[in-house]
Amino acid sequence: MAPALLTMAMAASPAEPFAEAFWHKDLGLLVALLAEPGDASEDQARALFGDLVRLVNCEPLPPIPGSDTSPLRELRQLVRLERARRSRLGAAAATAPTLWRDILSPKFFNRSLGAGPDGTLLFWPVESEYWSAEALRARVRASGCAAPPGAPKPAELELANEVLLLNLRRQAAPAKALRPAAARLAYQRAVLLSRAGQLEPAKEAAAQVLPPDLLGPDLAHYGILLRLEMGVDPPEGYAALMGRSFGANQSAVDSRLAYGLHRSGSWDKLVQVTAAARALDPAAVCGPAGSPVSRDLVYRHAVALEKLGASGELDALLAAEFPACAKVTEPAVDALKDLAIASYARRPLDVAMEGRLKALNAPGRLARDVQKLGARALHSGNLANAQRAMGWLITDRTAVGRARGWVLEAEIAFALQDGKRFDRAVDSIFPQDPAMDSLRPRERDERDRAVEELVQALVTADAEAPAGPEFQRRLRAQIPVWRDRAALKREKSFTALLAALEAKPVPLTSEKGRRRPTAEVAVGEIPVAAPDAVLPPPAVQFDWPEPYSLLAIPPPPSARGADFGAWFMEGDDATR
Amino acid sequence: MSALVLAAALLAAAPGPAAAPAPPPPPLSPGLDGVPVRVERRLLVKSGHFFFTLGADYFIRGDYYVSPGLLASASYYLDESNGFDLKLGAFLSFLSPAASSVFESVGLIPDAQRPVGLLVAGYRRSVGYGKVMLNGTPGSLVHFDLQLAAHAGGVITDRMFSPALAVAPAVLVRFSERWFVQLDVEVYASFETRQSSPLAVGILPTLLAGVTL
Numbered sequence: 001m002a003p004a005l006l007t008m009a010m011a012a013s014p015a016e017p018f019a020e021a022f023w024h025k026d027l028g029l030l031v032a033l034l035a036e037p038g039d040a041s042e043d044q045a046r047a048l049f050g051d052l053v054r055l056v057n058c059e060p061l062p063p064i065p066g067s068d069t070s071p072l073r074e075l076r077q078l079v080r081l082e083r084a085r086r087s088r089l090g091a092a093a094a095t096a097p098t099l100w101r102d103i104l105s106p107k108f109f110n111r112s113l114g115a116g117p118d119g120t121l122l123f124w125p126v127e128s129e130y131w132s133a134e135a136l137r138a139r140v141r142a143s144g145c146a147a148p149p150g151a152p153k154p155a156e157l158e159l160a161n162e163v164l165l166l167n168l169r170r171q172a173a174p175a176k177a178l179r180p181a182a183a184r185l186a187y188q189r190a191v192l193l194s195r196a197g198q199l200e201p202a203k204e205a206a207a208q209v210l211p212p213d214l215l216g217p218d219l220a221h222y223g224i225l226l227r228l229e230m231g232v233d234p235p236e237g238y239a240a241l242m243g244r245s246f247g248a249n250q251s252a253v254d255s256r257l258a259y260g261l262h263r264s265g266s267w268d269k270l271v272q273v274t275a276a277a278r279a280l281d282p283a284a285v286c287g288p289a290g291s292p293v294s295r296d297l298v299y300r301h302a303v304a305l306e307k308l309g310a311s312g313e314l315d316a317l318l319a320a321e322f323p324a325c326a327k328v329t330e331p332a333v334d335a336l337k338d339l340a341i342a343s344y345a346r347r348p349l350d351v352a353m354e355g356r357l358k359a360l361n362a363p364g365r366l367a368r369d370v371q372k373l374g375a376r377a378l379h380s381g382n383l384a385n386a387q388r389a390m391g392w393l394i395t396d397r398t399a400v401g402r403a404r405g406w407v408l409e410a411e412i413a414f415a416l417q418d419g420k421r422f423d424r425a426v427d428s429i430f431p432q433d434p435a436m437d438s439l440r441p442r443e444r445d446e447r448d449r450a451v452e453e454l455v456q457a458l459v460t461a462d463a464e465a466p467a468g469p470e471f472q473r474r475l476r477a478q479i480p481v482w483r484d485r486a487a488l489k490r491e492k493s494f495t496a497l498l499a500a501l502e503a504k505p506v507p508l509t510s511e512k513g514r515r516r517p518t519a520e521v522a523v524g525e526i527p528v529a530a531p532d533a534v535l536p537p538p539a540v541q542f543d544w545p546e547p548y549s550l551l552a553i554p555p556p557p558s559a560r561g562a563d564f565g566a567w568f569m570e571g572d573d574a575t576r
Numbered sequence: 577m578s579a580l581v582l583a584a585a586l587l588a589a590a591p592g593p594a595a596a597p598a599p600p601p602p603p604l605s606p607g608l609d610g611v612p613v614r615v616e617r618r619l620l621v622k623s624g625h626f627f628f629t630l631g632a633d634y635f636i637r638g639d640y641y642v643s644p645g646l647l648a649s650a651s652y653y654l655d656e657s658n659g660f661d662l663k664l665g666a667f668l669s670f671l672s673p674a675a676s677s678v679f680e681s682v683g684l685i686p687d688a689q690r691p692v693g694l695l696v697a698g699y700r701r702s703v704g705y706g707k708v709m710l711n712g713t714p715g716s717l718v719h720f721d722l723q724l725a726a727h728a729g730g731v732i733t734d735r736m737f738s739p740a741l742a743v744a745p746a747v748l749v750r751f752s753e754r755w756f757v758q759l760d761v762e763v764y765a766s767f768e769t770r771q772s773s774p775l776a777v778g779i780l781p782t783l784l785a786g787v788t789l
Contacts, residue, residue: 125613126614139609
């Protein structure tokens, strides 16, 4: 019913004199028209344009009576929402890119009784007799906009409620002219809810921004972004944002766009989108002023280069970013380090490569990185490099480094199914006599962890390509030995891995009424060809731009049939 | 209605809406300060302008003389309300037929002096503005100014320069941007050396046409 009524209200003429005056920014005329008596057919239009006058003159807006079921009720509600927005914006309203910038400018509306030098204006009483050259005018009450707006009553989110959105969308279904207003409201509601941490209702509201183009050229791309951020659209949709300008949000959007391109494997585009991050000074990327977003972009740029086979550029990138990023511990940088090791694993481990590896992490982690490189080399079929890494490790001056070397050797032997070599390696990881173990507790823990990772790798490899019976026997015999030699806290993991090797289910225990495995295997470094996991993008706080206007204003007679206008275009009286 | 001469002379105190006669509207009318008005740009603009006129007059004094004359005036307006002017006139006075008969029969002549000229300066005050549509079409619309004038100077007679004071209602009618007509009906009081009362009171209607610069 309401949509039909609104269509009638739009088609009917009562609103047109008011709309004409409003769109000409002629407040003097509009105020006079509203003050003149009219017939009942004008009541709805009078109420709406009266609200608009109160809005632009910063006068109190009376509550809409609950009994008011007129089709323009939702539009009046939008006026109140706009007023509440000003309260939230506070002093920034004067400069923020919203209609408040215009309203708070005293000269935006024509408030004069008439133009001309003093004394040249004649003022006649308003009579039914009409004389040409006379214009109906009224002195406009002094604007109240200079006073602080105070707290919004009711609050912005209360006004931008689900019911209003629903009703407006219902009206917009047959009345296409209202669809942009409904989309703007949906956008605003989603942003407000998102800021309030109410993500699920925000997602529902964002889903109503459909299609985002209804938001207009300035906001449509943010509509797309909002839907993506709220999870309405899948991440692949970020690709649609390529080439759009997001101002201060650009790097955050690039991060999201890069994530989408990463997911979809669009490496060429990914290189383009992340190119700006590559150009950043590494000290700025990983220094105190650097952000997770820029580091994420550098990482994805490296991924794209690697996928495109641009090893020279990748090398240059890695050489530039490290050691500046060596001390940063966050997922993107860790992934970049892994990528670097995987890349280095394809080349001989020489002095220069050792220098590269040293740059990746703090000095104490070099042995671990060399072991990783060896494992990567082994699983990429570069046995020679794996052996070089192993050789580097077992001649390391640190006992932990040597232990890691034997761990790698065991893995190589397992890959080669060389039993003797395997036995020699595993015998060398731990000293024969536990009492002769010279490692400090922290070093022991690192060694235990390396062994646990080895067992995980071997069990996993066995599961994928079963070793011969002889090797399985060796493993079954060796895992309990390692379990006994390792710290007690790793016992459950070894037990679980042994069970996995024997294809036995892990026994369950009842804890607080929940049945759960007795051991949860801590997945450490698994040097197997893992599927390309796409690192989720870092959390970012978007500075969502405000719609310039939340209003829906009947168009002037000259634009009859056009969309309800939101506000004035800069420089003329057309609707925004 | 078109058959009638639509002469709706709407007079309003100008300038300023304060004199608008309508009752105040409901106080909650959004944005409204005062009452709505109809606003029009003044077409008869006087402020800072000179007005030069030339026309005819007729001095009626009850002095047995018939005194038609010619009158020229120059006015300058400081603003739309206040102006000054200077008038110079010449009368073609002659004895009325009744006075001539008396003179021919008994040889008596009137005690009154024969006016031959006029020189006064004065002040003009606009007190209202109006417009009239002469035949109901916008093209026939003329704007006019209602004025009050006061002058001082003298009436030149065949015997002396008589000090004179005059007050007048006046109408300044705009016919085009340049041309206008001025109608004054002045009440004159002059002081003459006479055997009877020295105060000579008369009415001087003048109809002048002129240009504004």
